[in-house]
Amino acid sequence: MKIKSIHAVNLDMPAISPLARPSEARYKTERRPSWLESGPVANPMTRYPRYASYRPSWTPTWDNFGCVIEAEDGTWGFAIAQHGKPVASIIDEYLGPRLIGEDCMAVEKIYDMAVRMCAPFGAAGIASYAVSAIDLAMWDLKGKLLDKPVYELLGGPARDELFCYSTGGDTDWYMELGFKATKLPCPFGPADGLDGLKKNVQFIADTRELVGDDVELMLDCWMAFDLEYAVRLAEALRPYNMKWMEECLRSEDIDSHAVLRERVPWQTLATGEHWYTTPPFQYAAAHHLVDILQPDINWVGGMTPIVKICAIAESAGISVIPHAGGNTAYGQHACYAMPAIPWAETFVASPPGVAPEDAAKLPGVSTPKDGRMKPSDAPGFGLEILESHLAPFAY
Ligand SMILES: [Mg+2]
Missing domain, CATH: 3.30.390.10 (Enolase-like, N-terminal domain)
Known part of the structure; x- marks a missing residue:
């Protein structure tokens, strides 16, 4: 055909x-x-x-x-x-x-x-x-x-259901929805000076107190930092036991990723949503620049490079957690099929009080319940x- x-x-x-x-x-x-x-x-x-x-x-x-x-x-x-x-x-x-x-x-x-x-x-x-x-x-x-379904074409399913983590700033609502892991958007960066740094630390401290020690906490820094600020914030946040710090640096600045890895050896690092095609992931995995690769399936080149990146990550002993993997049928099928992908990110844009199933989505896309879900088993991506x-x- x-x-x-x-x-x-x-x-x-x-x-x-x-x-x-x-x-x-x-x-x-x-x-x-x-x-x-x-x-x-x-x-x-x-x-x-x-x-x-x-x-x-x-x-x-x-x-x-x-x-x-x-x-x-x-x-x-x-x-x-x-x-x-x-x-x-x-x-x-x-x-x-x-x-x-x-x-x-x-x-x-x-x-x-x-x-x-x-x-x-x-x-x-x-x-x-x-x-x-x-x-x-x-x-x-x-x-x-x-x-x-695409997850079967890929050799899956690899698991019974997806473990989903929430991303966003309405943490009280995500706890109510039953998520057991959540990622915060970092409010302040280097331009906000010492005052901003202190406010970032207070924000994480308050959130850790809210969620307790049985919920994983991550911080998304969205390319906002330079090396000095990333190191300083990571050190200040060490008492709050963050599962990972994400995308501290601009994606093109590969050398600084290597230096950050050396300067905060104890902190799990994740990045990759603004890397495109497979070579940046190959380089990052080969040099262990980060512990978790985060390609976005709608940005990196589609499902085919995600499968290649999973093979690269497995060979290097690291994992893949695709950016917004729980938000689209495409990401859900990848997360369901590939053993290298342990978690599915669910970016929550809807306001507190509005259930994920009532929020904006294409018809046929699954939504998490108690932090877990399964993609549609209809042919293709099930949309x-x-x-x-x-x-x-x-x-
Ligand atoms: Mg991110």
């Missing part, structure tokens, strides 16, 4: 991003606004006052969209894609036309072709979002053609998206 078409589409449905708010009517039970709507989150731009106080004041606003790959018999695979027009152009005007006519089963070959075709302008960054969408739509198509939901991409 050959590929007949590959194209970008818009989705005629209300919530296609885990960050999107569903209709107000579904928020009748809201107790207070979500942590996302207030409070600082340290980030690479906090040194510039005009963008310091609120991360969405500068982050990209291109919409999410879809990628559809159709087989000769009319069966189609679907993937969510990010960063709107720039990524849709790469799919519609460059990669898509060059992959039509390839075999629908040949996911490895098509991923390899797509990455190599991006070499003239760089396969990392924006191009990697297009490769991810094509790869995930290919896996969805393959599952539908073979009438199997319940109809042809009537799809519209031509609006450039």
Whole structure:
């Protein structure tokens, strides 16, 4: 069976991003606004006052969209894609036309072709979002053609259910929901000086007191620090027994990752959501820069590189916990199938009082109950998206 078409589409449905708010009517039970709507989150731009106080004041606003790959018999695979027009152009005007006519089963070959075709302008960054969408739509198509869930095509399931940890700043609500591990967004960075450092420490101290010693606690630093600040904060937080510190440094600064590893040898480190393609993960694993690799399945290139990164990690004796792995059907299938992935991250954007199943998600995506869940066993990734939901991409 050959590929007949590959194209970008818009989705005629209300919530296609885990960050999107569903209709107000579904928020009748809201107790207070979500942590996302207030409070600082340290980030690479906090040194510039005009963008310091609120991360969405500068982050990209291109919409999410879809990628559809159709087989000769009319069966189609679907993937969510990010960063709107720039990524849709790469799919519609460059990669898509060059992959039509390839075999629908040949996911490895098509991923390899797509990455190599991006070499003239760089396969990392924006191009990697297009490769991810094509790869995930290919896996969805393959599952539908073979009438199997993707986790079975991958050799799974590897476990009975996923252990999910929450990410966000509404810790009291996550404890109520039954999560046994939770990750905090770090509010302050180097630009906030000693006062910010003290506030960070107090924030973690208060959270540790709230959750007790039987809940794992992690800190997400979202590329906000330099080396000196990361070391200083890690030392100050040592009494609070954090499971890991995440993404302290900007992803391109590989040397500093090596120095941070040397200077805080006792602290588990995690990173990788802003690394693209497999070589950065190979380097990090080979040099033990971190203990946990965190590729994002919608950013790194799709399911195919996630499988390769799992093999790299296992060979180096480290683990993979994909960024937002519990938030999408794609991540859920990877986490369910691969022995190298022990946990599934669940980013919680909905306000306290609004149950995860009422929050924004694509139909067919599972949500955790008591910190555990299983992905759909329907063919492909199990998303319940109809042809009537799809519209031509609006450039
Ligand atoms: Mg993160």
